[in-house]
Amino acid sequence: MSEIKQKLKTVFGYDSFRPLQEEIISNILSKRDSLIIMPTGGGKSLCYQIPALLFKGLTVVISPLISLMKDQVEQLKQLGVDAVVLNSSLTPEEYSYNFNCVKSKKAKMLYLAPESLFKDDIQWLLNEAGLESITVDEAHCISEWGHDFRKEYRQLGILRTKYPDAVCAALTATATPRVQDDIVKNLNLVNSQKFVASFDRKNLFLQVVPKLDPFLQTVEFLNEHKNQSGIIYCFSRRQVDELHEDLSGIGFSTKPYHAGLSDAERVTNQDLFTNDKVDIIIATIAFGMGINKSNVRFVIHYDLPKNLESYYQEIGRSGRDGVRADCLLLFSGSDTAKINYFINQKEDAVERISAKAHLDAMVRYAEYDGCRRQPLITYFGEHYSKVNCGMCDNCIAEAKVSEDITIAAQKFLSAVKRTGEIFGAGYIIDVLTGSEQEKILRNGHHNLTVYGIGKEYTKVQWKQIPIQLLNKNYLTRDVEFGGLKLTPSAIGVLFKKEKVFGRVEAKVRSSTKRLILKEDYDEELFEILRQKRRQIAEARNVPPYVIFSDRTLIEMAKELPQNEFQLSKISGIGEKKIKSYGSIFLILIKSYCAQKNIPAKKSVVIIKKTERKRYIEVGQEFNKNISVESIAETMGVKRETIIKHLFDYVLNGNKLNPDYLQSEVNSGKELQKNILNEFKREGTSALSPLKEKFGDAVTYDDLHLLRIIFLNKSK
Numbered sequence: 190m191s192e193i194k195q196k197l198k199t200v201f202g203y204d205s206f207r208p209l210q211e212e213i214i215s216n217i218l219s220k221r222d223s224l225i226i227m228p229t230g231g232g233k234s235l236c237y238q239i240p241a242l243l244f245k246g247l248t249v250v251i252s253p254l255i256s257l258m259k260d261q262v263e264q265l266k267q268l269g270v271d272a273v274v275l276n277s278s279l280t281p282e283e284y285s286y287n288f289n290c291v292k293s294k295k296a297k298m299l300y301l302a303p304e305s306l307f308k309d310d311i312q313w314l315l316n317e318a319g320l321e322s323i324t325v326d327e328a329h330c331i332s333e334w335g336h337d338f339r340k341e342y343r344q345l346g347i348l349r350t351k352y353p354d355a356v357c358a359a360l361t362a363t364a365t366p367r368v369q370d371d372i373v374k375n376l377n378l379v380n381s382q383k384f385v386a387s388f389d390r391k392n393l394f395l396q397v398v399p400k401l402d403p404f405l406q407t408v409e410f411l412n413e414h415k416n417q418s419g420i421i422y423c424f425s426r427r428q429v430d431e432l433h434e435d436l437s438g439i440g441f442s443t444k445p446y447h448a449g450l451s452d453a454e455r456v457t458n459q460d461l462f463t464n465d466k467v468d469i470i471i472a473t474i475a476f477g478m479g480i481n482k483s484n485v486r487f488v489i490h491y492d493l494p495k496n497l498e499s500y501y502q503e504i505g506r507s508g509r510d511g512v513r514a515d516c517l518l519l520f521s522g523s524d525t526a527k528i529n530y531f532i533n534q535k536e537d538a539v540e541r542i543s544a545k546a547h548l549d550a551m552v553r554y555a556e557y558d559g560c561r562r563q564p565l566i567t568y569f570g571e572h573y574s575k576v577n578c579g580m581c582d583n584c585i586a587e588a589k590v591s592e593d594i595t596i597a598a599q600k601f602l603s604a605v606k607r608t609g610e611i612f613g614a615g616y617i618i619d620v621l622t623g624s625e626q627e628k629i630l631r632n633g634h635h636n637l638t639v640y641g642i643g644k645e646y647t648k649v650q651w652k653q654i655p656i657q658l659l660n661k662n663y664l665t666r667d668v669e670f671g672g673l674k675l676t677p678s679a680i681g682v683l684f685k686k687e688k689v690f691g692r693v694e695a696k697v698r699s700s701t702k703r704l705i706l707k708e709d710y711d712e713e714l715f716e717i718l719r720q721k722r723r724q725i726a727e728a729r730n731v732p733p734y735v736i737f738s739d740r741t742l743i744e745m746a747k748e749l750p751q752n753e754f755q756l757s758k759i760s761g762i763g764e765k766k767i768k769s770y771g772s773i774f775l776i777l778i779k780s781y782c783a784q785k786n787i788p789a790k791k792s793v794v795i796i797k798k799t800e801r802k803r804y805i806e807v808g809q810e811f812n813k814n815i816s817v818e819s820i821a822e823t824m825g826v827k828r829e830t831i832i833k834h835l836f837d838y839v840l841n842g843n844k845l846n847p848d849y850l851q852s853e854v855n856s857g858k859e860l861q862k863n864i865l866n867e868f869k870r871e872g873t874s875a876l877s878p879l880k881e882k883f884g885d886a887v888t889y890d891d892l893h894l895l896r897i898i899f900l901n902k903s904k
């Protein structure tokens with residue numbers, strides 16, 4: 190095993206690297222400067238921590254927030270790594286103790302705030318301890334173009350020239366090219382290599398529902414997330430206070446957080462949350478910076494965020510431990526109008542238009558009817574090609590029966606045209622449904638032929654039409670004024686008999702219930718382990734996730750390890766943690782199993798690993814041109830099970846031999862073409878509407894295969 194893999198396992202307790210980590214570590218170890226761009230939770234820390242363990246000299250980590258530094262050092266100590274911090278918050282005794290740790294070369298890592306770096310005693314210390322590596326965390330703070338410029342970061346530019354032999358690594362979660370260039374330039378990085386990780390956070394489940402009764406919708410959601418940590422973001426302080434009062438009034442464990450509270454209250458509430466003593470923080474956007482809590486399990490947006498940047502940053506605070514986290518957005522047109530109103534108050538026209546464009550992207554995301562990762566990830570400049578992510582509401586939606594909505598689309602489009610392409614959806618719907626509003630009469634629009642021709646639908650139903658027309662690119666929305674306009678493709682629908690398929694539901698889906706099942710683990714045992722974790726954390730005065738992450742506890746509650754060997758296979762358990770906490774947790778698990786008469790599983794972890802990779806095995810066999818039939822026979826399973834594995838294989842980004850795949854399909858060519866067209870038009874989330882449509886002409890197996898062919902092609 191390589192040296193760095195070994196450190197990953199023995200110190201951090203992980204089996205494999207996340208994308209780019211290994212390359213970055215090698216780059217730093219070979220003393221080449223690196224610029225590292227990874228989303229929150231991507232695993233940046235390991236990238237400089239493992240080199241720090243392997244370097245002979247000292248690694249300095251520059252970080253802007255004292256709370257973040259403290260947290261990191263705490264986590265490292267729990268892993269048995271000697272890391273210290275030197276800053277103004279320490280007592281003189283603590284300071285000199287830590288100082289000596291570095292001086293005597295006992296500590297391999299020193300965390301510093303940028304302003305401490307050039308103090309005389311620190312400069313002396315860095316020379317004495319042999320500075321070998323400099324890490325600048327939150328490196329975007331050096332750029333005035335970033336959202337978080339700090340002037341103390343500016344002086345870091347001197348570092349590179351002052352310590353030419355030390356390697357430099359800069360880390361950030363901000364992706365804009367301008368900020369990246371600024372970092373390289375201002376830090377004077379030499380021939381640096383840039384590493385950009387994907388911004389797709391696969392473990393975040395994305396869900397948007399129309400905001401109909403936000404309080405009850407929130408309660409419904411929270412009832413499905415009992416005892417879990419989460420954040421609810423609101424637009425205003427008043428809303429925060431109100432919601433806190435209402436939710437805590439019916440027994441939820443909540444605290445407020447906003448700029449109107451005193452510093453002391455804010456710190457206390459944040460600490461309660463970090464330490465798992467309060468489940469839910471209800472906050473304005475002011476909450477989140479400097480929060481390192483890894484086990485935030487959900488984020489609710491009670492009100493619409495102003496732009497996708499904030500939205501992404503806010504949901505990004507959940508699921509940093511890699512365990513699934515649920516992100517719910519309650520979306521309403523009146524929130525959009527409210528934000529628009531505030532934007533209109535801005536004096537500067539350029540600012541106004543830019544804010545509106547941002548808001549428009551946000552609204553488009555909320556109204557999008559395909560995979561939500563598509564608009565989100567591409568917004569951040571990354572190519573996104575997966576058709577079905579399996580982790581958003583649209584991708585896993587129940588069979589949506591698609592119908593011919595051409596007539597409604599024609600009516601809507603012509604009403605847009607005839608009213609001059611300057612009105613928003615609400616007005617157009619009023620015209621179509623024959624409203625007698627003064628504005629319509631004043632404009633003389635009650636005389637149009639389209640007036641009142643849409644009485645077959647309710648307003649709720651009509652509202653669904655423009656959203657689909659926007660998504661299908663028959664309409665665009667004017668960024669500044671919100672008016673709808675036809676695109677050239679609308680001509681096809683209006684005059685060339687082009688058909689439009691979509692959905693018009695009498696009631697819109699507004700339930701906030703969990704859409705897919707939770708992971709399969711013993712929840713009762715998990716709760717017992719969680720309590721123990723909290724007790725230990727309290728006794729040691731550290732946040733619980735520093736002891737063990739949620740991922741680690743979940744795996745324990747799933748695999749039920751019975752001895753230290755089995756425990757060492759659990760993710761996140763390295764040598765030090767086994768020593769510190771192994772026996773305590775093993776006793777709990779064993780006595781739980783005994784009490785519940787759960788027989789000890791044998792070599793659980795090894796079985797789990799092979800099971801997980803079944804689809805890979807199947808995909809690889811198939812690519813050796815072995816037929817579905819024979820694979821099924823060899824494995825002793827049904828044909829449809831093998832097809833399901835092939836589906837997973839492709840969904841996970843692998844490619845199958847297209848010709849061989851084709852040879853498995855029995856339906857006629859024409860039928861195949863029609864079905865593939867349906868996938869193109871309607872997406873691949875459901876097969877049952879197709880089965881309904883084509884009836885006995887096609888088998889489910891063929892539908893499955895054709896969907897795989899379709900997805901395989903778009904790779």
Ligand code: ADP
Nearest residue numbers: 203205206207229230231232233234235509510
């Ligand atoms: P970032 O600083 O990029 O926001 P962190 O470094 O805090 O992310 O990592 C997020 C979480 O992922 C941490 O709990 C960390 O221990 C975990 N993690 C990092 N690398 C791995 C890995 N290779 N395997 C499993 N978990 C990892």
Ligand code: ZN
Nearest residue numbers: 560578581584
């Ligand atoms: Zn999706």
